[in-house]
Amino acid sequence: MGALSRRVKPGHPGYWAAVLQRLSGLLLALFLPAHFALLGAGLHSTEGLDEALAWTRSPLVRVAEAGLVTALALHVAGGVRLLLLEFLGWHAIQKSLFSLACGLATATGLLFALNNF
Amino acid sequence: MKSRESKPNGFLEVSIWRGAEEGAFQHFQVPRRESQTVLDVVTYIQRHLDPTLAYRFACRVGVCGSCAMKVNGIARWTCRTHVSAVATTGPLEIAPLDHLPRLRDLVCDMGPFFEKWKQARGAFVPGAVPETGFAAIDPDSPARRQVEAGIECIGCGICYSECDTVAWRPEYLGPAALNRAWTLQNDERDGAHRKRLQAVAGDAGCHACHNQLSCNERCPKKLSPAAAIAGLKRASAVAALKGRL
Numbered sequence: 001m002g003a004l005s006r007r008v009k010p011g012h013p014g015y016w017a018a019v020l021q022r023l024s025g026l027l028l029a030l031f032l033p034a035h036f037a038l039l040g041a042g043l044h045s046t047e048g049l050d051e052a053l054a055w056t057r058s059p060l061v062r063v064a065e066a067g068l069v070t071a072l073a074l075h076v077a078g079g080v081r082l083l084l085l086e087f088l089g090w091h092a093i094q095k096s097l098f099s100l101a102c103g104l105a106t107a108t109g110l111l112f113a114l115n116n117f
Numbered sequence: 118m119k120s121r122e123s124k125p126n127g128f129l130e131v132s133i134w135r136g137a138e139e140g141a142f143q144h145f146q147v148p149r150r151e152s153q154t155v156l157d158v159v160t161y162i163q164r165h166l167d168p169t170l171a172y173r174f175a176c177r178v179g180v181c182g183s184c185a186m187k188v189n190g191i192a193r194w195t196c197r198t199h200v201s202a203v204a205t206t207g208p209l210e211i212a213p214l215d216h217l218p219r220l221r222d223l224v225c226d227m228g229p230f231f232e233k234w235k236q237a238r239g240a241f242v243p244g245a246v247p248e249t250g251f252a253a254i255d256p257d258s259p260a261r262r263q264v265e266a267g268i269e270c271i272g273c274g275i276c277y278s279e280c281d282t283v284a285w286r287p288e289y290l291g292p293a294a295l296n297r298a299w300t301l302q303n304d305e306r307d308g309a310h311r312k313r314l315q316a317v318a319g320d321a322g323c324h325a326c327h328n329q330l331s332c333n334e335r336c337p338k339k340l341s342p343a344a345a346i347a348g349l350k351r352a353s354a355v356a357a358l359k360g361r362l
Contacts, residue, residue, distance in 0.1 A: 004134055004212055004219070014330025014343075015281075082328055087351065091333060091344045 017098045021078040024071040031068055062116055070109030077101035123151040129200065130208035131158055137219045155188050155195035159211060172223040182271030186223050187212040192278040194337040214278035230274050237294040238316045241301060244308025252306045260303040267300045267345050269338050276332035276342055288321040292332035292342030295323050299345035302352060311361065318353035318362060
């Protein structure tokens, strides 16, 4: 005899929109301390800042940067989607809004990557 | 008497939850028939294979809201769910709803669910009688349209079972109770708007909703509890700004 597993995760667009909103938010929250540490390096010495800036030009960081910009765009577009749902009640087109948010975020990320490489 | 059932077309592999909080899935083989609903399958098992199986149903036509169960992981109204729509080839797994105490087999205690309707002040409270003696409500008024959008709830508990916010925060009132509250907030005849808004604006109320929209997605009546919850959020925010909450 065992306990019944609580549930299968729902796989519909609204659910994935919420998951992406949260994950992108977490990613941005993790980025902020690194961002502040880099800015802080500049307060102590120009060499420290130069060193940190040199690190940001490494290929891996630049790829990660494009991911970060995509996450930021996704979080902003997803946030606008939520505002439209909450304040204007646009629930009927929530799936289209989700697609639009994903499309805008991908386009932003690609544009950034094109510009960056 | 000549049977009106169609001829069986092979067998359906069915697993059904037996027990209460603790238990196990029991396996059955049920003749597969044309236009068979999940409720037909459960009823077949109870009538022909194991009469001790406990489950709820009443109307069989999607009106009473008592036969909701989890079918292959998703809560559904079993009387209006064709087997062919949820298990074309594979097995069928039937379990009780989530987030409610399990009494026996497929039967949940719906008490906590309806207790939250009470907490959300889901009962109509007569307001002041208008001078004309009755309230003339324009069917096309925005408020009446809001009522229209949510009034057909059959209280099946599917949205409550599917809601992740209920899982994370067990005291959360849930989509159905809040949907009910929103229909009453838009009822011009009701006299408890302020108290109801206070009841649903707390930590366990409308503002706890994370907009995953599983309620909208799974509601068998195609209602939009999330839109009702958004309405309550706006109304309570405006009331708070005006110092009327």
